[in-house]
Amino acid sequence: MRIVFCNDDLMPRSVDSSYKDESVAASEAGFAFELIDFSALRNGDAEASARFVEVTSELETAIYRGWMLTPNEYKGMHDALCRRNIRLITSPDEYLHCHWLPNSYSAIAGHTPRSIWMQSASTSWDMKAINDLVKQFGTAPVIVKDYVKSRKHEWNEACFIPNASDAEKVAQVVNRFIELQDDDLQGGLVFREFVKFEPIGVHPKSGMPLTLEFRLFVVDGSVISGAPYWEGQEGTVEPPITHFENLLRNVRSRFFTCDVARTMDGNWMIVELGDAQVSGLPARCHPMDFYDALATRTSKL
Template identity: 50%
Template sequence: MGNASVSFVLCHEEFDHRLVDSCFQEEAEALTDLEIRYDLVDFVALKQQDGAAAVRRVRSAAQPTIAIYRGWMLAEAEYAVLHAALQTKNLTLLNTPAQYAHCHYLPNCYARIEAFTPKSIWIPNHEVRELDEIVAQVQAFGPKAAIVKDYVKSRKHEWHEACFIPSTSDADAVRRVVTNFIERQGNDLQGGLIFREFIPLLPAGTHPQSGMPLTQEWRSLVLDGQVIETAPYWDVQFYCESPPMQKLEAVLANVKSRFFSCDVAQAADGNWWIIELGDAQVAGLPPTTKPEVFFRRVTERVSHE
């Protein structure tokens, strides 16, 4: 091991600060088994941007320590609050607020992956006005299919109602899907609207609850430009060829983040596409990834820096 110490921070249950959030229980158990330190933070306080309250129960480190957050998604300002609050405990998050925002919001990293990701246009919140203006802007795709999302999330589990637009030249379809998306996102709509060209990808069945079409998507986790894990995104048996992550590492090395996720999928024509990037601290682990293996790889690499 090198000189760098590594610690983790996880979210606690909303109504019991002594318990890790149940969605991260398996990860907490893996950290315990590996004898890696972790502390619990208050996610509700973070959403309120109350840094002192959020880290009230975090132990101060005896020496400067690198911290890695494993919890629910945070807006850029909320992550900055966590970053500053943890520094009062001698803990510094692995990704700076700028690095977090770089991958968390697609417009920030789009130029870095533009040649390898579906064509996208975005309309910031302050420019989202009349539906007719939105309809006019998506004409840039021509009569192609597209999906709508905000800067962070789609409503892919409401595929036909609030995500997929069969043809952007169909003004009524654009109005209907966009209206549904905006209304259903409500106050959770982040950044603005993004429209992405829909590219037919190799299928992997349909989601049993929502009926959303599943594709043979893979999630990779990248640390300091190196892929440390690649596994199927969905827990289904229809996967074929593994992605050529070594070929993509040259592209991913240009991403302005130390620790991020990269979702890729293969199109029907055989080409591989980067579907999206995200901050790895708030990215779910693929279903076949064992938390203890993931944490061991991360801590070994970070502690040797």
């Protein structure tokens, strides 16, 4: 097992500075690592992106730890590494399964906020169709996002809709979201029921509500790490590592994250799944602890 990190634009033979601490921890935990040229990958040249990776004599499994990729970019990297006898732990189909919320929704439905979606428009968005879709929520509050990301740090401007039946507000927030996402909008629009989770504060810049939330990293159905999602999250509450144990075993991916939050009545809900290769380590998840746990788990496979 080895790790594939993004390189640094200015020093192509070095790890991107944002992943430097992880690369040190990975090495100390016993992992060899390779470098992928992220800029070449984003420019559509997957073969050039893998130019620093030598062909191995035997097939090896690897984990990518780097910036978020579109499904096509991920497939390009996956295939370029396969040509060098390195197979990423997550196939392109598995990456898409956890990376795009509609693809994994059926696996977590009933344990996550109710969600509905529509695919990206080929030309322009039909706001009447959007309002007709959102009417399913009645007068309840909802949030809008694409298949991958929200604009949660523009909470009131491009994320939160206080009343799903307010057509004018829906159009205002959705249009602003589409404008801000621009070419980064993936898949389409997702509308999610706004659930009141246990509050721990308000983001000082965006006004977004901060809630009691944890990020779980899962390898082959077993949680190897659980840490507070928010940097300032204090208290003695432990992450619900065993709460969704059976459900997580049935997710169609070998390596993924599961963000969970506690509701006002004390129950736990899944916020969303994600591909763990492109999910950041929370501030209170020390890289050394993470890679030691990853090494322990993968050594048993």
